[in-house]
Amino acid sequence: MRKLKFRKDNFHQAKLEAIRRLFMTNSYNPQEIEAKWQQKWEETGLYRQKIDWDKPKHYALTMLPYPSGDLHIGHWYAMTPSDARARFMRMKGYNVLFPMGFDAFGLPAENAAIKRGIHPKKWTYANIERMRKQLRSMGAMFDWEREAISSDPSYYKWTQWFFCKLLEHGLAYRKKAAVDFCPQCNTTLAREQVWGEDRHCERCGTPVIKKDLEQWFFKTTAYAEELLDFSKIDWPERVRIMQTNWIGKSVGADVVFHTEDGDPIEIFTTRPDTLWGATFMVLAPEHPLVEKITTPEYKEQVTAYVEQARRMSDIDRESAEREKTGVFTGAYAINPVNKERIPIWVADYVLMTYGSGAIMAVPAHDERDFAFAQKYGLPIVEVIRMPGRTDEDGPLTEAYTSKTEGHLINSGPFTGTPVAGAAERVTAWLEENGLGKKAVNYRLRDWLISRQRYWGAPIPVVYCPEHGAVPVPEEELPVVLPEDVEFMPTGESPLKFHEAFIHTTCPICERPSLRETDTMDTFVCSSWYQYRYLSPHYDEGPFDPEEGKYWLPVDQYTGGIEHATMHLIYTRFFTKAMRDMGLVDFDEPMLALYNQGMVLGPDGEKMSKSRGNVIAPDDLVQQYGADTVRAYLMFFARWDQGGPWNYDGIKGPQRLLQDVWEIARYDYVPGEVSKEANRALRRKTHQTIRKVTEDFESFAFNTAVAAIMELRNSVLEAMRMANVDTAVWEEAVNNMLLLLAPIAPHITEELWAQRGQPYSIHQQAWPTWDPEVAKEDTITLVVQVNGKVRDKIEVAAGQDDETLKSIALASEKVQKWLDGEPRKVIVVKGKLVNIVK
RNA sequence: GGGGCGGUGGCGAAACGGUAGACGCAGCGGACUUAAAAUCCGCCGGAGGAAUACUCCGUGUGGGUUCGAAUCCCACCCGCCCUACCA
Known part of the structure; x- marks a missing residue:
C-alpha cells in the first residue's frame, strides 16, 4: 500500500475550530463526571458481585492495603491496572469478584497512640474512612459490600478460630527458644521479618537481639516439601525461585x-x-x-x-x-x-x-x-x-x-x-x-507468630495451673481486645497490665487462670483474607461454604514482589492446612500471580517523605481526573517493571482522553468518501481490538494504551478528511470507547451515555475482531542483500515465495548490489527476501 | 560468595531470530493570537550530503552461532533487588 498522503483540508480545519469553540462550554470536566458516575454506579449496584452459576467465575484479587492514613501512588499503581484487568474479564463474559479490604492490625497504629495519645482503634478506623474515600475516587469496581477489615472482632474471631484449629491439628505449638526481638518495637519477630546483613527489624530498621522466650509457632515446616511444588500454580519464576531458596x-x-x-x-x-x-x-x-x-x-x-x-x-x-x-x-x-x-x-x-x-x-x-x-x-x-x-x-x-x-x-x-x-x-x-x-x-523455620504488642488479634489461650495452655473454646470467641488501656512509653503491651483482661478461669476446670497477653503477627490475619471477602458478615465459619464453592480459589492475584517469602508462603501454608482440616478441596490459594513493579519518585529513587519525592494521587486526581491518572499509570512503563514518575509524561494520556471526548461528541458528516479510507479505518479498528485484547490478556497495559492512541490518530485523520462512511466512523468510535472502558471507566461511561448507548458500558460485551477486516491488503516487502536492507517494496499480500523472490530480484536498487547469480535466496513468508551473494 | 532482574534516541519506552526506535514526553520550525497558554501542521538516533537521492555507523563491551542477532550462546563491565557460616 502506498501511504495515503492526506492534504490539509482548510474547510474541515475551519469546521473543527468552530466545533472546538462550541465545546468551550461543554468541555471535558473530569471532576464533574467522575463524581456523577461513581454515585450512579453505587446507586445501581453496578459492581455488586453475586454468585451466578450460569456464568464462568473469575476471582481477581489485589493485595489489601494497610490503613496507614493516605492512599499512596503505589496503591494506585497496584490497584488500577488490576481493576482494569478485572473489568476486561467482566466484559469478556466472566462473573468477576474483585473485593477490597484493610489489613488493619499492626504497629503504626500503636506507635501513633504512644506518640500522639490517639487510641489505635480510633486512628485505624479514621484512616480507613479516609482511604475508603480515596479508593472510591479511583473508580475501581470493588464490591464494597464484601469489604473485610482484619481488626473487626467479627474478623479476628476467625483468625483466633484458625489458631485453635491449627493447635487442634498439631500445626501450632509453644516452645521456649532463642528468638529475634526488636528492642525498638518491643516485640519478637518472625525470621522472615528480620532483614539484611545487619539483621534489622523489617519495620523500623533497628538491629534485632536474641531473647529466650516462650513463644507460639505455626508449623510451616510440616508443608516444606509440598511448598516446593509449584506444579499447580502459574506463578512468576522469580517468586518460585525465591521461595525455593527460602525453603532451602x-x-x-x-x-x-x-x-x-x-x-x-x-x-x-x-x-x-x-x-x-x-x-x-x-x-x-x-x-x-x-x-x-x-x-x-x-x-x-x-x-x-x-x-x-x-x-x-x-x-x-x-x-x-x-x-x-x-x-x-x-x-x-x-x-x-x-x-x-x-x-x-x-x-x-x-x-x-x-x-x-x-x-x-x-x-x-x-x-x-x-x-x-x-x-x-x-x-x-x-x-x-x-x-x-x-x-x-x-x-x-x-x-x-x-x-x-x-x-x-x-x-x-x-x-x-x-x-x-x-x-x-x-x-x-x-x-x-x-x-x-x-x-x-x-532451611525453612517454623513461623513465630507471638507479638508482645497490643494492636493485634489476641492469641486465644488461657494458662491454667492445672491444665497448662488451654485454647479458648469456640463459643467464647472472639477474645475481645479491651479498649480501656493505657499505653506505655516503652511500647510494652498494655494488655499485660489490664487486670480484667488477664484474669480469667480455665475453660476445663474453671480454676483462676491467666490469659495469654501476646497477640498474633498481622501476617496471620492476611493469610486467609481472600476467604473472608466471600462473606465478611458470615458468623458460622470463616467463610460461607456456598460462596466458597463458586468463587474459590483465587484465579488471579496481583501484588508486589516484596511478599515473596512472607505473605505468599504463609497464605499457601494456610490453604494447605485448611485443606487438611477439610475446609477447602484445593491445594493452592491463588492459581495465578502477577507482580507489578514500583513507581519511583521523579528523581528515580524510592519515594519517601524524608526524600521529599512523594507523588500524592489526590493532587493528581484533583488536577487531571482519575481516568487520566489511571491511563498514565498503565501507559508510562511496563507494569512488571515500573519506573520513575514523570510530571510531563502525563500529558500524553491527558490529550488522549481530551481527544476521545471530542471525537465521541463530534457530529460526523461524511464529505467525499473514499473506499480506500473506509477500508483503512475499519482495518485499524479491528487490528486495535486484536492488539488491545492480546495485551490485556498478558498484562501489557502500556502497549494497549499505545494501540488505542494509534486508533485515536487514525480517527482524527478521518475526522479531518471526512472521507469515511458514517457506519465506519461509528464502528471506530464505539469500539474505541469499549476498549478504553477498563482503563478510563468514567469518561467512557459518560460518552457512551451521551451517544445514546444503553447503561452501562461496563456491562457491554468485549468487542471481537474480524480477521478478514484486520488483514493487511499489502505488505512492505523488505529486500536484503547479505542481511542489509537495500529496498522496501509495497506488494499485494498473500503472494507465494517464488513471486516474492522474483519481485525482489527485479528491483533496480537491489540489482545495483548484485554482481552475477546470487548463491542463495531466503524468503520469509510475506515479509522479507534476503539475497546472499 | 550465591541467585535474580535489567542496560535500546535528550527522556519513558516498542520490537514471534527478519524494516531498530511503534506510542508518548520534551525539543525545533511554522499556523492561529496584541501576547501567552491551549490547539493545529511539519521535523525529530548519529555522521557525511543542497537533498524528502544516497552511503556509512548505531540496542553496555568483546567474541560466537546464523543467510540474518536488541533478541540465542560464552566471557566481561555497570546498575538495582533478594540471599548469605544452613553443614
Missing part, C-alpha cells in the same frame, strides 16, 4: 557419632561421601551435650566461650566474614566409618537452629572447616582426589568441594570410586551397616 532443601544423611564415653552425637551432612575425611567434630555453643562432655581441664575456657557466644549479637555472630573461633572440649569422638579418634570442639559457626546443632568437620572438602582447621592446627585428610592431582602436589591449599569431578581416596570400601553419585552410595551403605540414614533438612 538439602538432601544428605544423618549419621550418629559417639563420644569415647558412649554419648551419641547425631549430625547431618550433605556430603556423607566425605565421612572418611572427618577429622574433628564441632558442637554449637548451645548444644546440650557441651556441658556434659567437656573435661574438667577445659571447663573454664569452654564455659567462657559459651557465655561470650551467648552475649554476642547475631550481627557479629552470623557474619561470614568474621574469623572463626572455637575451643576444644577435651573430649573425643569415634568416627564410625574408620574408628579414628577425633577431637570435639565448640564453635559458634555451628548453629543450634539448623540440623542437630552439631557437625562432622571435613576440612579437606568444606571451606568453613578448612579455615577452622588451619587456624587451630587440626589435621586435614584428603578423601576426594581432584582430577590431575597427585601426592607430589603437597597438602591442599584450599578445600576441594566438587561433587562431580574426582574420585574417593582413603575411604575404605569406596576408595577409587568416582565422587559423582558417591553421596548416595555411601548413604545406602550407612543404612545397611546401621550407621546412619538418608535425611532431608530444610
Whole structure:
C-alpha cells in the first residue's frame, strides 16, 4: 500500500475550530463526571458481585492495603491496572469478584497512640474512612459490600478460630527458644521479618537481639516439601525461585557419632561421601551435650566461650566474614566409618537452629572447616582426589568441594570410586551397616507468630495451673481486645497490665487462670483474607461454604514482589492446612500471580517523605481526573517493571482522553468518501481490538494504551478528511470507547451515555475482531542483500515465495548490489527476501 | 560468595531470530493570537550530503552461532533487588 498522503483540508480545519469553540462550554470536566458516575454506579449496584452459576467465575484479587492514613501512588499503581484487568474479564463474559479490604492490625497504629495519645482503634478506623474515600475516587469496581477489615472482632474471631484449629491439628505449638526481638518495637519477630546483613527489624530498621522466650509457632515446616511444588500454580519464576531458596532443601544423611564415653552425637551432612575425611567434630555453643562432655581441664575456657557466644549479637555472630573461633572440649569422638579418634570442639559457626546443632568437620572438602582447621592446627585428610592431582602436589591449599569431578581416596570400601553419585552410595551403605540414614533438612523455620504488642488479634489461650495452655473454646470467641488501656512509653503491651483482661478461669476446670497477653503477627490475619471477602458478615465459619464453592480459589492475584517469602508462603501454608482440616478441596490459594513493579519518585529513587519525592494521587486526581491518572499509570512503563514518575509524561494520556471526548461528541458528516479510507479505518479498528485484547490478556497495559492512541490518530485523520462512511466512523468510535472502558471507566461511561448507548458500558460485551477486516491488503516487502536492507517494496499480500523472490530480484536498487547469480535466496513468508551473494 | 532482574534516541519506552526506535514526553520550525497558554501542521538516533537521492555507523563491551542477532550462546563491565557460616 502506498501511504495515503492526506492534504490539509482548510474547510474541515475551519469546521473543527468552530466545533472546538462550541465545546468551550461543554468541555471535558473530569471532576464533574467522575463524581456523577461513581454515585450512579453505587446507586445501581453496578459492581455488586453475586454468585451466578450460569456464568464462568473469575476471582481477581489485589493485595489489601494497610490503613496507614493516605492512599499512596503505589496503591494506585497496584490497584488500577488490576481493576482494569478485572473489568476486561467482566466484559469478556466472566462473573468477576474483585473485593477490597484493610489489613488493619499492626504497629503504626500503636506507635501513633504512644506518640500522639490517639487510641489505635480510633486512628485505624479514621484512616480507613479516609482511604475508603480515596479508593472510591479511583473508580475501581470493588464490591464494597464484601469489604473485610482484619481488626473487626467479627474478623479476628476467625483468625483466633484458625489458631485453635491449627493447635487442634498439631500445626501450632509453644516452645521456649532463642528468638529475634526488636528492642525498638518491643516485640519478637518472625525470621522472615528480620532483614539484611545487619539483621534489622523489617519495620523500623533497628538491629534485632536474641531473647529466650516462650513463644507460639505455626508449623510451616510440616508443608516444606509440598511448598516446593509449584506444579499447580502459574506463578512468576522469580517468586518460585525465591521461595525455593527460602525453603532451602538439602538432601544428605544423618549419621550418629559417639563420644569415647558412649554419648551419641547425631549430625547431618550433605556430603556423607566425605565421612572418611572427618577429622574433628564441632558442637554449637548451645548444644546440650557441651556441658556434659567437656573435661574438667577445659571447663573454664569452654564455659567462657559459651557465655561470650551467648552475649554476642547475631550481627557479629552470623557474619561470614568474621574469623572463626572455637575451643576444644577435651573430649573425643569415634568416627564410625574408620574408628579414628577425633577431637570435639565448640564453635559458634555451628548453629543450634539448623540440623542437630552439631557437625562432622571435613576440612579437606568444606571451606568453613578448612579455615577452622588451619587456624587451630587440626589435621586435614584428603578423601576426594581432584582430577590431575597427585601426592607430589603437597597438602591442599584450599578445600576441594566438587561433587562431580574426582574420585574417593582413603575411604575404605569406596576408595577409587568416582565422587559423582558417591553421596548416595555411601548413604545406602550407612543404612545397611546401621550407621546412619538418608535425611532431608530444610532451611525453612517454623513461623513465630507471638507479638508482645497490643494492636493485634489476641492469641486465644488461657494458662491454667492445672491444665497448662488451654485454647479458648469456640463459643467464647472472639477474645475481645479491651479498649480501656493505657499505653506505655516503652511500647510494652498494655494488655499485660489490664487486670480484667488477664484474669480469667480455665475453660476445663474453671480454676483462676491467666490469659495469654501476646497477640498474633498481622501476617496471620492476611493469610486467609481472600476467604473472608466471600462473606465478611458470615458468623458460622470463616467463610460461607456456598460462596466458597463458586468463587474459590483465587484465579488471579496481583501484588508486589516484596511478599515473596512472607505473605505468599504463609497464605499457601494456610490453604494447605485448611485443606487438611477439610475446609477447602484445593491445594493452592491463588492459581495465578502477577507482580507489578514500583513507581519511583521523579528523581528515580524510592519515594519517601524524608526524600521529599512523594507523588500524592489526590493532587493528581484533583488536577487531571482519575481516568487520566489511571491511563498514565498503565501507559508510562511496563507494569512488571515500573519506573520513575514523570510530571510531563502525563500529558500524553491527558490529550488522549481530551481527544476521545471530542471525537465521541463530534457530529460526523461524511464529505467525499473514499473506499480506500473506509477500508483503512475499519482495518485499524479491528487490528486495535486484536492488539488491545492480546495485551490485556498478558498484562501489557502500556502497549494497549499505545494501540488505542494509534486508533485515536487514525480517527482524527478521518475526522479531518471526512472521507469515511458514517457506519465506519461509528464502528471506530464505539469500539474505541469499549476498549478504553477498563482503563478510563468514567469518561467512557459518560460518552457512551451521551451517544445514546444503553447503561452501562461496563456491562457491554468485549468487542471481537474480524480477521478478514484486520488483514493487511499489502505488505512492505523488505529486500536484503547479505542481511542489509537495500529496498522496501509495497506488494499485494498473500503472494507465494517464488513471486516474492522474483519481485525482489527485479528491483533496480537491489540489482545495483548484485554482481552475477546470487548463491542463495531466503524468503520469509510475506515479509522479507534476503539475497546472499 | 550465591541467585535474580535489567542496560535500546535528550527522556519513558516498542520490537514471534527478519524494516531498530511503534506510542508518548520534551525539543525545533511554522499556523492561529496584541501576547501567552491551549490547539493545529511539519521535523525529530548519529555522521557525511543542497537533498524528502544516497552511503556509512548505531540496542553496555568483546567474541560466537546464523543467510540474518536488541533478541540465542560464552566471557566481561555497570546498575538495582533478594540471599548469605544452613553443614
